[in-house]
Amino acid sequence: MAVYTEVDDQALSAFLELYDIGGLLSFKGIAEGVENSNYLLHTDAGSYILTLYEKRTNVEDLPFFLGLMNHLAAQDFPCPTPILQKSGNMLGSLAGRPAAIVSFLEGIWPRKPQPKHCGELGAGLARMHITGRDFDLTRQNALSVSGWRPLYNTCNGRADDVIAGLAQEIEKELDFFDANWPSDLPSGVIHADLFPDNVFFVQNKLSGFIDFYFACNDALVYDLAICLNAWCFEYDGAFNISKARAMLQSYTRIRPLNVQELAALPIMARGSALRFLLTRTYDWINTPEGALVRPKDPKECLTQMRFHQDVTSPAAYGLDV
Amino acid sequence: MAVYTEVDDQALSAFLELYDIGGLLSFKGIAEGVENSNYLLHTDAGSYILTLYEKRTNVEDLPFFLGLMNHLAAQDFPCPTPILQKSGNMLGSLAGRPAAIVSFLEGIWPRKPQPKHCGELGAGLARMHITGRDFDLTRQNALSVSGWRPLYNTCNGRADDVIAGLAQEIEKELDFFDANWPSDLPSGVIHADLFPDNVFFVQNKLSGFIDFYFACNDALVYDLAICLNAWCFEYDGAFNISKARAMLQSYTRIRPLNVQELAALPIMARGSALRFLLTRTYDWINTPEGALVRPKDPKECLTQMRFHQDVTSPAAYGLDV
Numbered sequence: 004m005a006v007y008t009e010v011d012d013q014a015l016s017a018f019l020e021l022y023d024i025g026g027l028l029s030f031k032g033i034a035e036g037v038e039n040s041n042y043l044l045h046t047d048a049g050s051y052i053l054t055l056y057e058k059r060t061n062v063e064d065l066p067f068f069l070g071l072m073n074h075l076a077a078q079d080f081p082c083p084t085p086i087l088q089k090s091g092n093m094l095g096s097l098a099g100r101p102a103a104i105v106s107f108l109e110g111i112w113p114r115k116p117q118p119k120h121c122g123e124l125g126a127g128l129a130r131m132h133i134t135g136r137d138f139d140l141t142r143q144n145a146l147s148v149s150g151w152r153p154l155y156n157t158c159n160g161r162a163d164d165v166i167a168g169l170a171q172e173i174e175k176e177l178d179f180f181d182a183n184w185p186s187d188l189p190s191g192v193i194h195a196d197l198f199p200d201n202v203f204f205v206q207n208k209l210s211g212f213i214d215f216y217f218a219c220n221d222a223l224v225y226d227l228a229i230c231l232n233a234w235c236f237e238y239d240g241a242f243n244i245s246k247a248r249a250m251l252q253s254y255t256r257i258r259p260l261n262v263q264e265l266a267a268l269p270i271m272a273r274g275s276a277l278r279f280l281l282t283r284t285y286d287w288i289n290t291p292e293g294a295l296v297r298p299k300d301p302k303e304c305l306t307q308m309r310f311h312q313d314v315t316s317p318a319a320y321g322l323d324v
Numbered sequence: 325m326a327v328y329t330e331v332d333d334q335a336l337s338a339f340l341e342l343y344d345i346g347g348l349l350s351f352k353g354i355a356e357g358v359e360n361s362n363y364l365l366h367t368d369a370g371s372y373i374l375t376l377y378e379k380r381t382n383v384e385d386l387p388f389f390l391g392l393m394n395h396l397a398a399q400d401f402p403c404p405t406p407i408l409q410k411s412g413n414m415l416g417s418l419a420g421r422p423a424a425i426v427s428f429l430e431g432i433w434p435r436k437p438q439p440k441h442c443g444e445l446g447a448g449l450a451r452m453h454i455t456g457r458d459f460d461l462t463r464q465n466a467l468s469v470s471g472w473r474p475l476y477n478t479c480n481g482r483a484d485d486v487i488a489g490l491a492q493e494i495e496k497e498l499d500f501f502d503a504n505w506p507s508d509l510p511s512g513v514i515h516a517d518l519f520p521d522n523v524f525f526v527q528n529k530l531s532g533f534i535d536f537y538f539a540c541n542d543a544l545v546y547d548l549a550i551c552l553n554a555w556c557f558e559y560d561g562a563f564n565i566s567k568a569r570a571m572l573q574s575y576t577r578i579r580p581l582n583v584q585e586l587a588a589l590p591i592m593a594r595g596s597a598l599r600f601l602l603t604r605t606y607d608w609i610n611t612p613e614g615a616l617v618r619p620k621d622p623k624e625c626l627t628q629m630r631f632h633q634d635v636t637s638p639a640a641y642g643l644d645v
Contacts, residue, residue, distance in 0.1 A: 029430045029524070045430060109350045111350060
């Protein structure tokens with residue numbers, strides 16, 4: 004849960020005068036997102052989310068993130084729309100932080116995703132990939148294969164403090180990916196962080212995606228691989244092929260995977276597991292005791308990575324190939 | 325900020341079926357209240373607050389608190405209204421906690437209250453006292469004069485760890501109140517915790533009171549004295565007589581104080597300062613480092629208590645007497 008920056012009511016009212024969304028009726032700090040401070044606003048015109056970008060967000064990336072949401076929403080892809088100031092700006096400043104207001108997206112993220120949610124997600128992801136095609140800004144994926152070794156190095160050899168033997172296992176994987184990571188896959192804008200808490204449903208129908216603050220340009224199938232890990236493993240680490248099949252089938256019905264993408268799915272999923280293993284290991288090492296936000300468990304990523312190491316065909320994910 | 329209990333989306337959807345407020349559109353844990361977990365819900369029928377009562381709330385008191393809100397709201401006093409289940413119950417159970425849903429009250433609490441806010445508050449408080457007259461449940465004030473010495477004793481002689489010399493100062497006050505606390509004042513239902521974060525405004529007009537979880541029966545003027553301390557001292561400890569005058573004048577225009585109440589105002593204010601000094605001292609001693617909720621500073625209550633010790637007439641608060 005996260006409200007890092009307290010907002011003064013008078014400063015917020017003054018900030019809202021820059022917009023054309025009526026007067027402020029209420030605002031509540033909400034326990035959502037771990038990087039930034041979020042408030043739910045009610046104004047005369049409706050409900051909105053106010054985000055104050057905290058120090059882990061690179062301000063230079065905000066035009067990409069906000070521009071992408073604006074681009075997608077303008078083409079009826081369901082996601083929050085940045086509200087423009089009367090001046091036309093999407094980004095302002097409040098309480099000493101870069102700040103933006105986006106439309107409020109109704110919906111609930113599923114605490115226990117079912118195959119039907121995975122099917123909805125797959126179709127939504129394919130639509131997002133297609134809708135993102137003609138977005139004209141680009142942002143390199145800082146957390147793709149070339150970023151993993153530098154990220155690992157910032158753990159300062161302390162990976163074994165988290166899980167015994169982890170350092171050696173990670174190093175072996177890094178070497179493997181350096182030699183084998185595919186580079187010729189169809190690429191475009193990916194969300195790159197579509198965990199269940201970023202995907203909303205109303206009555207089990209997808210109502211939209213939120214939190215585009217890791218979005219970037221990369222292989223489209225890598226986004227799908229992230230979802231495979233984030234949605235299709237049970238709490239006990241077991242892979243649920245029904246969920247994976249539902250997700251992949253509904254994705255490919257809208258955007259078919261080519262031969263290279265199909266072949267790359269296992270290594271993509273294995274790489275995605277390493278990517279989250281690395282950031283979680285880093286957070287685990289660097290989160291002080293008693294911190295407001297409890298770091299996520301790196302172990303589940305390790306289990307997933309090991310699972311994908313043994314996969315030789317995308318058939319293991321429920322695809323008919 | 326406070327979300328102590330995580331709510332599962334499916335359990336919440338099932339819980340909402342007990343009510344007649346439509347389907348769930350969204351729910352967000354909000355950073356409001358320090359005792360209980362609060363969620364802002366959007367349903368087909370509108371906005372609501374879901375509260376899960378955590379262990380510091382005595383379940384036996386909930387019919388009083390919820391009944392009072394229901395009584396006040398039914399007479400158009402602006403406060404959240406408990407939503408009845410189809411069965412007629414106000415109180416249910418969710419995630420292993422007693423739980424209730426109340427209507428969402430629009431409004432913003434003023435971070436820097438002005439005299440105009442104090443005037444609105446005074447009028448609202450008088451209205452609440454009048455509207456509460458015919459509420460038929462009663463609840464003793466556990467934090468009134470007879471509760472202070474037991475509360476102080478739970479600090480186990482550690483008051484001096486918080487502020488040097490505090491123990492002796494508190495003990496002197498306890499003796500003074502034992503001998504001088506008035507017992508013949510008009511009494512009724514009081515809110516007992518009307519700090520600025522419990523009083524909402526829309527465009528500087530009172531939109532209502534929230535958080536009735538300290539409400540009880542006690543001297544009405546004691547409630548006013550609590551507000552005097554909570555609203556009329558500046559951050560530097562200075563008493564702002566303009567704010568006090570605005571509050572007291574607008575209160576007495578609606579509910580005049582009798583001679584005994586006027587005379588009692590200084591000792592009531594002094595006692596209210598001690599009451600919050602004691603609970604804050606207790607919390608200060610008993611809050612572990614790095615806790616989610618930072619304890620409030622007891623020092624400001626001490627400053628207020630000392631101020632009222634020197635007051636001999638309610639004229640010091642801006643009243644023409």
